[in-house]
Amino acid sequence: MLEAIVSAASNLLDIQVVLTLLLGVTIGMIFGALPGVGGMLAMVIALPFTFGWEPSTAIYFLIGIMGSVTFAGSIPAILLNTPGTGPNVCTCFDGYPMTKKGQGGKALGMSATASALGALFGVFILMLCIPFTRAIVLAFSAPEFFWLVMFGLVSVAFAARGNMIKGLFTAGLGILISLIGYSPAILAMRFTGGSWYLFDGLPLIPVLVGLFAVSEMISYSSKGGTIVKDKVPGKLSGVFDGVKEVFRHKITFFRSAAIGTGIGIIPGIGGVVASFLAYSTAMQSSKHPETYGKGEPEGIIASEAANDAKDGGALIPTLAFGIPGSPMMAILLGAFLLHGIVPGPQLLEKNLDIAWILIFGLVIANILTSTVGLSIASYLAKLATIRVVYITPIVLLLSTSGTYLYRGNIWDVVLMMIAGVLGYTMKKYGFPVICLVMGYLLGILAEKGFQQTLQSSYGDYSVFFTRPISIVLIVLMVILISLPVINVFRSKRRNIS
Amino acid sequence: MIVHYNAGGSFDTAARVMAPVLGKYLGTDVVIKNVPGSSGVVGAAELWGSGADGYTIGYMNLVNLVLFDLVFDDMPFEVEEFLWLNQIMSSKYILSVPLDSPINTVEDLIAASKIKPIRLSCSDPGAEEVLSMNAIGIDHTYVTGFASNVEIVTACLKGDADAMIQPTTTMLDWYDSGDMKPILLFGWEKDPFLTSKGYDVPSSADLGYSDLNPISGPRVIAAPPGTPAHIAKAIEEAFLKTLADPEFMEWVTETDQLIAPKNSAETTKIMSDLQNSYGPWKEELAKYITN
Numbered sequence: 001m002l003e004a005i006v007s008a009a010s011n012l013l014d015i016q017v018v019l020t021l022l023l024g025v026t027i028g029m030i031f032g033a034l035p036g037v038g039g040m041l042a043m044v045i046a047l048p049f050t051f052g053w054e055p056s057t058a059i060y061f062l063i064g065i066m067g068s069v070t071f072a073g074s075i076p077a078i079l080l081n082t083p084g085t086g087p088n089v090c091t092c093f094d095g096y097p098m099t100k101k102g103q104g105g106k107a108l109g110m111s112a113t114a115s116a117l118g119a120l121f122g123v124f125i126l127m128l129c130i131p132f133t134r135a136i137v138l139a140f141s142a143p144e145f146f147w148l149v150m151f152g153l154v155s156v157a158f159a160a161r162g163n164m165i166k167g168l169f170t171a172g173l174g175i176l177i178s179l180i181g182y183s184p185a186i187l188a189m190r191f192t193g194g195s196w197y198l199f200d201g202l203p204l205i206p207v208l209v210g211l212f213a214v215s216e217m218i219s220y221s222s223k224g225g226t227i228v229k230d231k232v233p234g235k236l237s238g239v240f241d242g243v244k245e246v247f248r249h250k251i252t253f254f255r256s257a258a259i260g261t262g263i264g265i266i267p268g269i270g271g272v273v274a275s276f277l278a279y280s281t282a283m284q285s286s287k288h289p290e291t292y293g294k295g296e297p298e299g300i301i302a303s304e305a306a307n308d309a310k311d312g313g314a315l316i317p318t319l320a321f322g323i324p325g326s327p328m329m330a331i332l333l334g335a336f337l338l339h340g341i342v343p344g345p346q347l348l349e350k351n352l353d354i355a356w357i358l359i360f361g362l363v364i365a366n367i368l369t370s371t372v373g374l375s376i377a378s379y380l381a382k383l384a385t386i387r388v389v390y391i392t393p394i395v396l397l398l399s400t401s402g403t404y405l406y407r408g409n410i411w412d413v414v415l416m417m418i419a420g421v422l423g424y425t426m427k428k429y430g431f432p433v434i435c436l437v438m439g440y441l442l443g444i445l446a447e448k449g450f451q452q453t454l455q456s457s458y459g460d461y462s463v464f465f466t467r468p469i470s471i472v473l474i475v476l477m478v479i480l481i482s483l484p485v486i487n488v489f490r491s492k493r494r495n496i497s
Numbered sequence: 498m499i500v501h502y503n504a505g506g507s508f509d510t511a512a513r514v515m516a517p518v519l520g521k522y523l524g525t526d527v528v529i530k531n532v533p534g535s536s537g538v539v540g541a542a543e544l545w546g547s548g549a550d551g552y553t554i555g556y557m558n559l560v561n562l563v564l565f566d567l568v569f570d571d572m573p574f575e576v577e578e579f580l581w582l583n584q585i586m587s588s589k590y591i592l593s594v595p596l597d598s599p600i601n602t603v604e605d606l607i608a609a610s611k612i613k614p615i616r617l618s619c620s621d622p623g624a625e626e627v628l629s630m631n632a633i634g635i636d637h638t639y640v641t642g643f644a645s646n647v648e649i650v651t652a653c654l655k656g657d658a659d660a661m662i663q664p665t666t667t668m669l670d671w672y673d674s675g676d677m678k679p680i681l682l683f684g685w686e687k688d689p690f691l692t693s694k695g696y697d698v699p700s701s702a703d704l705g706y707s708d709l710n711p712i713s714g715p716r717v718i719a720a721p722p723g724t725p726a727h728i729a730k731a732i733e734e735a736f737l738k739t740l741a742d743p744e745f746m747e748w749v750t751e752t753d754q755l756i757a758p759k760n761s762a763e764t765t766k767i768m769s770d771l772q773n774s775y776g777p778w779k780e781e782l783a784k785y786i787t788n
Contacts, residue, residue, distance in 0.1 A: 044504045048513055141655045142640075182535075184621040184642040187785050196542070196573070199535035268644065323647045331504070338510050340751040344647070344667075345674035407503070407533055448642045455640040456616055456657040 001352065008356030011056045012364075020057050021361060024064020025368050031065070032072025035082040035213040036399030038205070039069030041406060043331040047338070055339035059354065060361045062335050066328050067365025070271070070307050071115035071373055078107045078300070079384045080227065082213045082395060086204070087271030087307035089212060089434060090279040094292065094299030100228060101295055104381035109242020109374060110297055111304045114253060116370035117246065118305035121257035122264065122312020123359055130355060133320035133348070140266055142456060143464050146449030147473040148266060152273050152442050154477055155280040160432045167435045170426065174439020175446075177202060185451040197411050204327075206403045206412040207440065208272075210419025211433050213399045218424040220388040227384040239377045245297045252282050252298045253305050260306030264313025267323045271307045273441055276434065278306030284483050287491075311362055319355050321345050499547075499555040501540020503533045508716065511585065511754070512556045515736075518745045522735035537561045538572070541719075545574035549721040551728035556585070559715040563771045564624055568783045578722040580729050581768050583736040584759035588664030588714035589688055590625045591698065592681040593671070595653050598660075603633065603681050603704060606660065610636040618649045618658035622785040625662045625712050628778055629683065629701075632708050650677065664714055665691055666755050672696055683712035690755065711774040715757075715767050733761045 011017045024046075031042035042065050050058035073084025078095030091111060098107040129136060140148075153171070160167020180191045181201030192198035220227075246253060256278035263274035282302035283292040292299050314325025322343035324330035333343045341351055348355060383391075403416045423433050457463040464470060498516060502508040509531060516527040532540035537558050547553035559581075566576040594600050600609055609615060615637045617626050622639045630637045640658040643649045646667045652658045654676055665688060671677040672694075679698040682688055687700050701709040718736055720729055739745055740758040749756055759767065775782065 047504065051513075137651065138655050142652075142657050182621075187621060187641075194571075196535045196538055199538070267648070321647050321651055323645070323651065334504070334506060334510060337507060337752065338513075340748075342670060342753070344670035345650075345676055346670055349674070407531060409532075409534070409539075452640055452642055452652075452657060455638065456652075458613070458638070 004352035005356050007353040008056070008360055011060065011357065012360065014057075017057050017060050020053075020061040021064045021364060022368070024061040025068045025365050025372075028065035028068030028365070029072040029369055029372065032069030032084045033075045034398050034402070035076045035080070035084055035395050036209045037402030037405070038073070038085040039065060039328050040205070040331065041402055042069065043328055043335075045405075047331065047335055050335060051338070053339075055336075055341055056353075056357055058335060058339055059332075059357050062332055063358055063361030064365045066311060066332065067119065067362045068369040069328075070311070071112060071304070071366070071369045074111040074115065074300075074304055075108065075373070075380055076395075078111060079104055079380065080216065080391065080395070082216045083208075085271075086208050087275050087310070088303070089208075089272055089437065090275045090303035091300055091307075092212075093279070093303075093434075094294070094296045097293070097295035098297075098300075099381070099384050102228060103238060103295070104228070104384055105238035105378045106242040106245070107297075107300055108377035108380060109239035110245050110300050111242075112370040112373040112377065113243045113246040114256075114301045114304040115308040115373075116366045117253065118257045118260060118308035119311060119362060119366035121254070121305070122261045122309035123363055124312070125258075125261045125309075126312040126315050127359065129316055130319070130348070133316050136265060137317050137320045137323065139469060141467070142449055142452035143467055144469045144473065145266065146446065146453055146464070147470050147477075148263075148269070149442050149446045149449055151473055151477050151480075152269070152277055152438065153446060155277055155284070155480065156435050156438045156442075158280050158284050159276070159434055159438070163430060163432075166431050170431045170433075170435040171439035174436040174441075175443030176439075177436075178440045178443030179447070183447075185447055197409075201444070202415065202440070203407075203412060204441075205406045206416040207419050208437065209399050209403050210416040211423035211437060213395060214416060214420025215423030215427060215433070217392045217396050217399075218420060219427065220392050224388060226387050238381075239374055242297075242377075243374070246301055249298050249301050252301050255285075256282060256302040256305040257309040260309030261313035263306075264310030264325055265316045267314075267317050267325050268445065270326055270441065271310050272437065274310045275303040275307040276438060278302040281480065284480055285487075287487065289484070308366060315355075315358055315362075318343065319348055319358075322347060498527055498529055499540050499544050499553065500529055500531050501533060501537040501555065501557060502531065504529075504531045508556060508558070511716070514748050515556075515585070515739055515745060518739045518742045519735055521742075522738045523732070536565070538565060542573035544719060544721055545579070547721050549723035549725075551720065551724055551732060553721065554582070554732060555719045557717055557719050559584075559717045559768060560624060560713075560771065563768065564775060564782065567772065567775055567779055575722075576768065576772075580720040580722065580724050580761070581717055581764040582720055582729060582733040582761050583718040583740075584715050584757055584764045584767060585718065585736070585740065586716045586755055587757040587767075588666055588716075588755065590662050590683045590712050590714065591665045591668055591679050591688075591691075592629065592660060592662050592683075593653075593668055593677045593679050594660045596675055596678045598678075600660070600680065601678075603699075606680065607633065607635055609659075614638045615660055616640050616658040618643060618652040618661045620644065620649065624775055624778075624782060625683070627782055627785055628712060628775070629662065629681075629706075629709050631778070631781055632706055653677070666753075669694060669696075683709050685710050708774065711770045713767075713771075715764070715771075717764050717767075729761070 073088040074091045077083040077088040077091040081092050081096040083089045095107045156171045259278040260274045279302045283289045317323040317325045336343045500512045520527040532543050544555040618640045621641050682698045682700045684700045685702050
């Protein structure tokens with residue numbers, strides 16, 4: 001173990017490695033901050049350039065990109081209501097209202113701090129878990145996966161506070177959309193209308209870019225003017241207020257980071273769900289849930305701590321068995337292969353130093369990104385004073401080219417535009433877009449967990465309720481649902497006494 | 498060169514390693530274009546519709562294309578009409594169970610299946626599973642929807658499934674790590690690669706299931722129909738040189754790739770062998786692929 005740590009750390013004494021890590025961080029920040037072109041695209045484009053590099057250098061480079069995109073993605077989420085990457089979606093909910101109130105700098109400060117600390121938390125858990133990675137991954141079987149996804153779906157119901165009917169309607173629509181394509185569950189095409197494009201279902205990137213970036217640009221264009229009506233106080237003090245704010249909400253921070261790490265460990269669920277669960281749990285357990293969505297600092301902390309903590313968690317299945325915990329991790333595994341490192345069950349035995357390279361890389365990338373973020377936040381905040389006629393075409397251009405570059409299919413661009421119009425219409429009539437996204441992400445996963453459970457139990461339903469982790473998840477779900485009731489009951493009691 | 502899978506996968510990686518070496522022999526730049534989707538159909542359709550001037554070729558998963566062409570009537574291409582120039586790699590498939598499973602031989606598997614159907618984990622039942630289970634006569638069911646080889650293996654390790662059929666190359670690591678053990682290899686003979694690593698696995702030919710011998714996963718180079726013969730020949734030869742090039746071989750040995758270079762005639766034979774082997778099971782395969 002010690003030898004591996006020393007070997008991984010010694011790489012960092014090489015100036016060339018440090019420079020490539022810096023380069024990775026820079027690329028990651030740029031790609032993360034540009035709406036529509038996420039970290040995946042950055043990694044796909046960067047991958048071929050690492051041919052012929054030392055494996056450790058290449059991995060530092062790529063993990064630099066991975067570690068930096070998520071915080072960078074919160075910048076446009078906060079300032080423009082357009083998430084730079086998928087997992088920043090929940091950061092928009094409270095980040096953008098803060099910007100509108102002229103607190104953009106403070107929101108960025110919070111996001112930078114919560115991101116860096118969240119990532120550290122995730123990595124810390126990862127380090128603790130290295131000896132047990134295999135046991136952790138094997139403990140999560142099909143029934144546990146099913147209940148975890150149900151947990152996510154149930155929390156959708158709270159997301160649309162005030163108009164639950166609209167929220168549930170939209171989530172249902174999202175689930176239907178998620179069922180499009182070839183289904184390994186029933187071994188047939190569903191809702192494809194004979195189109196080969198729909199065989200694999202609606203692709204994630206065009207849908208998300210359309211729903212969040214394009215729709216926002218449509219609404220900007222219809223309003224005109226600037227995002228912030230008054231002059232933004234781009235003061236540095238605001239940024240440091242943000243830093244302090246994170247330390248004031250320790251419980252929210254730790255709970256969210258823990259949720260993020262936990263979701264990261266389970267492959268196939270992803271950062272959007274991680275930050276959403278952290279967000280809705282924070283709201284659900286808050287004494288003043290009504291402030292969420294209107295510029296509640298805890299909302300940003302929850303979302304950003306969770307989406308950065310998930311990277312540490314996602315490394316657990318990657319190191320244990322070579323299972324990619326997230327789409328970006330899948331590209332990283334491709335890079336391993338390219339450099340002759342076989343990501344499989346023996347990775348930790350044969351290449352323990354890789355684990356430490358990933359850990360160091362992730363930590364350094366996050367700290368660097370957040371430091372840079374903090375130091376330029378007050379300037380960045382002024383972005384919100386630029387007239388939207390200048391912002392819209394740039395974001396649209398980036399969204400379109402990013403979506404096209406993702407896999408070179410022009411139909412993806414068409415889909416992105418359709419999703420954009422849909423997102424705009426939904427927002428206009430008060431249908432929460434996030435509910436659609438959660439249904440779309442989780443619907444198919446719920447089906448998969450359900451079907452795999454029944455397939456492996458020869459059709460016996462009792463397995464859903466007989467396994468310890470499943471029961472814990474069910475209990476947690478019940479608590480989450482009843483939390484507001486408990487809170488009301490408590491405060492009533494207090495009033496009486 | 499069209500690669501019909503995403504960037505970063507094993508197909509893509511091999512193509513990107515080959516591209517500069519191939520370019521050297523062809524005297525031109527070779528650019529990779531990823532056209533993923535529909536298990537490779539989208540990429541194959543794009544190749545089918547590309548100009549037959551030798552400037553567009555594809556690195557393809559032959560089995561999927563043969564299978565889809567057999568089962569679906571409305572495929573946007575005809576498998577026989579592509580020019581099959583080279584085979585680059587070919588994976589052999591192997592049936593495995595967890596190391597702690599009481600099953601050690603094919604007979605054990607047949608016996609166990611009489612008590613409870615064998616649960617096979619897979620992404621969705623493919624030709625390997627459908628053909629082998631039916632030909633051997635193993636009562637079975639499928640646990641499906643896994644996104645990668647690793648998920649398929651871990652499903653067995655978690656106890657969600659009993660057995661699995663995957664390429665030997667992906668399994669070796671799991672044998673070495675003491676998680677899984679091999680039961681049956683599909684092919685005409687024992688695999689020298691596995692034997693050299695100390696795993697003496699009976700082949701389907703050894704056990705008398707010769708119908709299952711062609712089961713394999715050839716990764717091949719194709720050109721659109723109508724590509725002029727002399728250009729096709731030049732590309733075929735450039736690939737044969739690429740596959741023997743020291744620069745390419747360095748990557749092969751370093752990363753333990755299993756290359757299996759074949760010329761155009763041999764590759765075309767592999768294609769028709771697959772068609773012959775799958776043909777009789779069309780109905781059974783169609784159950785799992787179209788429904």
